[in-house]
Amino acid sequence: MSVITEYDSLLLDLDGTVYEGGRAIEHAVSSINSSGLPLMYVTNNASRAPEVVAEQLRDIGLDQTTAEHVMTSAQAACQMAAEKIPVGSRVYVLGTESFRDLARNAGFEVVDSADDQPQAVLHGHNPETGWAQLSEAALAINAGAQYFASNLDSTLPMERGRHIGNGSMVAAVTHATGVTPLSAGKPGPAMFYAAAAALNSTKPLAVGDRLDTDIAGGNAAGMDTFQVLTGVSGFYDLVYAVPEQRPTYIAASLQDLYSEPGSLRPGSQGGFKALIDGATLVISGGDSSAGPTPIAALRTALEKAWASTSPITDVRADSELAAQALKNWW
Template sequence: MSVITEYDSLLLDLDGTVYEGGRAIEHVVSALSGAGLPVMYVTNNASRAPEVVAAQLREIGLADTTADNVMTSAQAACKMAAEKIPAGSKVYVLGSESFRELATEAGFVVVDSADDKPVAVLHGHNPETGWAQLSEAALSINAGAQYFASNLDSTLPMERGRHIGNGSMVAAVVNATGVKPLSAGKPGPAMFYAGAKTLNSSKPLAVGDRLDTDIAGGNAAGMDTFQVLTGVSGYYDLVRAIPEQRPTYIATSMQDLYSDPGELKPGAQGGFSALIDGDTLVISGGDAGATPVAALRTALDVAWAATEPVTEVRADSEVAATALQSWW
């Protein structure tokens, strides 16, 4: 038995999960190519059109990917706005050209200035966004425009590290206006519902690297969640995760889709044991060669059952100390 035999589709994050800075993450292509499950790439990155994303996925080796396998938060934001404002309304789009095109396809009139009196601002990630564009958005919102964001990710994992994400740009507009946007992307459940519906999936598995978006969103949608330790959220983030952000499975990489489901859940393994001492989580024992993630799953079984948050993690054996050296 393996994880992939328990589900009928995969809802996959992209940045930090499938690729990083356009480079395929280790084991991703082989794992997904052999899974034999329908997939939907559900991404908070709103800067590129679905076909552009699909082309990039084909380039890294996922040859069967089409635009129909991609759902961006820009698409979700346009759908959300369409539920709130009439077709034909003027909107200011703070984002990429593909976002502007999606807004036009959704029936809106895209304008270039607050002076055009847009009734809504649609805000998505665009590396070219600067002071002038942020100011037009702020002027529009201060004049009464509704505010919609594709996502609120504070950072964007790329090859050189964590770059500024859309949420950090949104924070500037919120600071200038006092208005918080409605967000269409993760951690809201809407994109997960839509992805599962498109695939006619009754038992999807949500896969991602980030607890506060991918995992929280999948959990909010009532789905099982699979976190890979290849992106933003790491070992210590998991130890301190609030209930809404705790994944069903903890994986080192996408290759763990082929592992026994029980092995990937929190619980004692690798000969480790753990206990709570005040606000400290103490990990001891450990078989020779036991992995850092085995120590993590052992620790999570105890940390997530604790009544108070863990503020410190301490090793009480040589093997545990070696494991903790690899935590981040």
């Protein structure tokens, strides 16, 4: 039995999970192609149209991908706005041309200036966004426009590291206006519900790399969640994670979809032991024949950390093998 056999669909994040800056993450393509499950790519990145995302996925070897397999937060933002303002309303789109096209397709009139008195501002990631565009959005919001964001991700993982995400741009507009937008993307559950419904799925598995968006969103939707350690959230993030952001499974990569489910859950592994000493999580032991794998130490530690009723502020190794494992934590 493996994780993949327990579910009837996969809801997959993209950046940090499937690819990083357009480069396929190790084991991602082969693991997805072998799954045999219906799937949907659920992404907070609103800068690319579904058709473009699908083409990019085909380019890295996910040959059967079409636009129908992609759900972006820009699509979700347009749906959210349509529930709040009348069709035909004027909107100012702070985002890429593909986002503007989605807004037009949703029945809105896209305008270029706050002087056109838009009823809403739709804000999605665009690498070309600058002071002038942010200021135009602020002017519209201060004049009464409703504010919708595709997502609130503070960073965007790329090949060179973590770049500025849409949430960081949103923070500038919020600081200037005092208005916090309604966010259509993760960690809200709406995209997960919509993706599962599109696949007629009753038991989906939500897969991602960020605890505060992918995992929190899947959890909020009542789904099992599978975190891969290939993107933003790392070992220490998991130790300190609040209950709403704790995944069902902790995986090294998407290849672990084919591992036995119990082996990916928090619990004692690799001969490691863990205990709580005040506010410190202490890891000891380790089986040298199995190798001091960092993720085995992590899953061992999480069983104790997540059961603790008091905050943990430090992690300490109390054996040589534990110390070797913690050297590879991040």
